[in-house]
Amino acid sequence: MExxxxxxxxxxxxxxxxxxxxxxxxxxxxxxxxLDSIKSSYNYPEEEDEMKKPFRERVxxxxxxxxxxxxxxxxxxxxxxxxxxxxxxxxxxxxxxxxSILAIQVMLSLVVSGGIYLLFKLVNAKIPFILxxxxxxxxxxxxxxxxxxxxxQRQVKIRKALPDLLDLLYIxxxxxxxxxMALKKSTEKMPGPLSEEILKAxxxxxxxxxxxxxxxxxxxxxxxxDLNTFITAVIQSEMLGTNIASxxxxxxxxxxQKRRQxxxxxxxxxxxKMLFPLVFFMMPxxxxxxxxxxxxxxIENLSKVL
Numbered sequence: 585m586e587x588x589x590x591x592x593x594x595x596x597x598x599x600x601x602x603x604x605x606x607x608x609x610x611x612x613x614x615x616x617x618x619l620d621s622i623k624s625s626y627n628y629p630e631e632e633d634e635m636k637k638p639f640r641e642r643v644x645x646x647x648x649x650x651x652x653x654x655x656x657x658x659x660x661x662x663x664x665x666x667x668x669x670x671x672x673x674x675x676x677x678x679x680x681x682x683x684s685i686l687a688i689q690v691m692l693s694l695v696v697s698g699g700i701y702l703l704f705k706l707v708n709a710k711i712p713f714i715l716x717x718x719x720x721x722x723x724x725x726x727x728x729x730x731x732x733x734x735x736x737q738r739q740v741k742i743r744k745a746l747p748d749l750l751d752l753l754y755i756x757x758x759x760x761x762x763x764x765m766a767l768k769k770s771t772e773k774m775p776g777p778l779s780e781e782i783l784k785a786x787x788x789x790x791x792x793x794x795x796x797x798x799x800x801x802x803x804x805x806x807x808x809x810d811l812n813t814f815i816t817a818v819i820q821s822e823m824l825g826t827n828i829a830s831x832x833x834x835x836x837x838x839x840x841q842k843r844r845q846x847x848x849x850x851x852x853x854x855x856x857k858m859l860f861p862l863v864f865f866m867m868p869x870x871x872x873x874x875x876x877x878x879x880x881x882x883i884e885n886l887s888k889v890l
Contacts, residue, residue: 659686667728673735673807675777685727693724735807742778742808747843749774750814750836757829763818764789781805795822810839 667682697720756766771779788798803812821831
């Protein structure tokens, strides 16, 4: 069992050093690529160039990439799709991949399980393998929970910013701007995740992507239902040739009503959410303050009688 734990610890530290090396070298990739393009004009022997590379690039990085790729290949496609959607919805698609999250989960699980095992081993206590397994499983799901929380928080920000953005769009269109220019001007006035997604869609349209696909891509990257309603209304308005300003006015009114309803719903949930802190934290303190003197006096009187 000890050999297995030591082997797992060795694999973990190898993966950690691989990740650290990738993070440190990520800022130098552009310079390295530029130097490689310059060196390509010279005919260096391939074996000599390979041997000149650092040990990390020749051994550690390929081994880490193989481990990460193996983790991704054995993961079911359904789970990979769920991870991919969470990465896109959290806005971290440029810095995070499914394989990297899986590697982090495995490493955290191994290090926590190995650390607990070594801790019990050092104190010469009985090793609870079930407890080690449970802690490993719990830590394994922590990165997923953090990613899910990040995606949910980003969706809340987009949902809250949508009514104000629609008001700005309506004012800009009424002032005489085209819809695309109104979108650009409105996003400049309201920085945030919603503006970033709209600017990305406008950039895709400028690069030649189909307009409807670019707008639908906003919904795919955010997963916000209110934004889906707005994008659908925009596409239908353009297809039918209706007045875009009246559509924006209607959509802004509807989104403000939905935001008000959500605020009222959250306010109605507050008494229920306050019930548990009151019962478990405030009520015991109140009982001690109110009944404490009475209990002390009763104990003193009983002691005198007895």
